[in-house]
Amino acid sequence: MRVVVVGGGIGGLALGAGLRRRGFEVAVFDRDTDVAATGGYHITLDERAQSALKDLVEPMIMQRLLASGSALRLRERDAFWDRRGRLLGHGPDLSDSASIDVDRITLRMLLAEAVGDGLHLGCNVSGVGHDDHGAPQVLFTDGAPVSADLVVGADGTHSVVARHLAGGPTNSPAGIIGFSGRTLRRDLSPGEHQRLGPRSGLAIGPRGAALYVGFLDPVGNTALDAPELRMSVTTGPTYIWGAMFPESTSTDSLRDLRGGELQAALLGRFRERGWAERTLEVIAQADPHSVAGFRFNAASTRAEDLAPWPAGRITALGDAVHATPPTAGMGAGAAIRDAASLLTHVSAAADGTATLTDAVDHFEAGMRRRGSEVLTLAMKTVRWILATDTTLGAAATVVSTPILAAAARLRH
Ligand SMILES: Cc1cc2nc3c(=O)[nH]c(=O)nc-3n(C[C@H](O)[C@H](O)[C@H](O)COP(=O)(O)OP(=O)(O)OC[C@H]3O[C@@H](n4cnc5c(N)ncnc54)[C@H](O)[C@@H]3O)c2cc1C
Incomplete structure (x- = not known):
């Protein structure tokens, strides 16, 4: 059976790798000319995504991925701050977490290697x-x-x-625009070094401004202690941050800016909204070349709205079907799980135990459930951020955050 995959992002490459491993004839086409020249911060792979990947790639690729990933269990609990940098509370204990974080670039390079000469770059479909x-x-x-x-x-x-397949777009803008950048931990002042700590965190202020600061250390927090297998592009403790604002005519002008200009404009937007200088140090100290903007798009959270077409010999997976904002850190994992599921069903069709159309039908039914689950989680945070952009939400944020900060201080 010959399978053609359009798109060599995370889901397409994962599927290509799995099909190749099972002996299918497969070609993956992507318009990018270099898999490493890809934007993006880090990707979280939970236990289910890792288990799906184990079905798709050779054990050695999996080992190299783990050696290049950072284990969440080795991180301190996530923190929540207000716009002045006051601690509001902590996320759940991560010591039992099986999830890992990995650079999008590293993950894509490993998956591309698994697809080998089945990957065709520079091909615009x-x-x-x-x-x-x-x-x-x-x-x-x-x-x-x-x-x-x-x-x-x-x-x-x-x-x-x-x-x-759908006869129109499968998603729409979620109302938030995001900007990401990378900052080496050693470039921060001792105070911020201490405050941010070896953990990820989220700060939310009034008028929908939010700053996620993700901690990635694939060396100190490696998921597998095998330096000889490590190939992560992040080589030391790094904060990979994501700034978020509600989309408006004022944020539209940011979309045309790049690098240092964008970095300066972002700092200005936070200052206008009353954010303290110390909370902005992580943006100010970022490598200007790493600063980039991206729009959040989201599909419907209702399973029945996803993949609204009759099953056939053309299908789709991942963000193409259930575009998921990065606010749950689950979009890539869902795309990988889609790939593993499609591989299982297509293998059944190749063995003659199902028709290809039935195989696709079963795959799409599972994908609708998966997509709805991750979208529901991601949209909870999107709605929470957008709620602070209303007059009432802004007032509530301003009034309640100092109280929460004081309560957090009493608890510690
Ligand atoms: C540049 C970028 C950076 C991202 N960074 C992060 C991140 O840091 N953290 C996170 O959690 N999520 C990130 N995401 C989202 C996350 O990667 C996706 O949710 C997840 O990978 C879904 O996988 P996918 O395979 O469905 O789509 P994607 O990984 O988006 O892959 C789609 C691929 O299709 C290719 N393509 C699109 N149109 C065509 C065409 N007409 N012809 C040929 N090729 C085409 C694109 O070049 C791309 O490689 C990022 C996505 C992108 C595109």
Whole structure:
């Protein structure tokens, strides 16, 4: 059976790796020309995502991933702060967590290696359809069409494939614009070094401004102590932060800025909203080249709205179907789990125990449930952030955060 995968992001490469490992003929096409030249901060892989990956890639790729990942159990509890940097409380104890964090770039490079020469870069897909024999076909802006037994759209939020299947967009802007950057822990002042600590945290202020500061240390907190296998692009304790604002005409102007200009503009937006200088140090000390903006898009949280098409020999997975804002840290994991599920069902079709259409039908039913679950979690945080952008929400945030901060001080 020949499978063509459109999109070599996390889900598409995971599927390509799994299909190749099981002996399928597979081609993955991505418009990027270099898998390492990809934006993004870190990806959290929970136990289910790791277990799905174990089904998809060779054990050695998994070992290298763990040696390049940072274990959440070795991190201190997450912290919640107000805009002045006062502690409001802590997240749950992480000592039992099986999750790991890994650089998006590192993960993508490892998965690309697993796909090997089945990955074709620099290929921009313009559409999908059927050839003269009724087989699914992929069309390129530059190049001859390619036919297959099964076509899978893993082409992310603005998916050409899912749009074709659904007859329109499968998601819409969630109302938040995000900006990310990387800051080496050693570049912070001793006070901020101490306050942020070896943990991730979230600060929320009035008018929908939020700052997530993720701690990534694949060396000190390695998930597998095997330095010879390590290939993480992050080589020391690093804060990978994400600033969030409600989308408005004022944030639109930020979208055209890059690097140092964007960094300065972001600092200005936080200062206008009354954030203390110390809480902004992590942004001010970031590598300007690492600062980039991205819009949050979200699909419906209702399972029945996802993949609203009859099953056939063209399908889609991951963000193409259930675009998930990064606020739950589960979008990549869900795409990997989609890939593992599709591999299981397609293998059953190849063995003759199911028709290909039935296999896709079963896969899509599970994907709807998975997508709805992660979207519901991610949208909870999105709604919470947006609620502080109302007059009442802003007032409540200003009034309640000092009280929560005082209560947190009493507890410690
Ligand atoms: C640049 C980037 C950075 C991200 N950073 C983070 C992060 O740091 N943390 C996090 O939790 N999540 C991040 N995400 C989101 C997270 O990676 C996704 O939720 C998750 O990977 C879903 O996987 P996916 O395979 O469905 O889509 P994606 O990983 O988005 O992959 C889609 C792929 O399709 C390709 N593509 C799109 N259209 C076409 C076309 N017409 N022709 C050919 N190829 C096409 C894209 O180049 C891309 O490689 C990021 C996504 C992107 C695109």
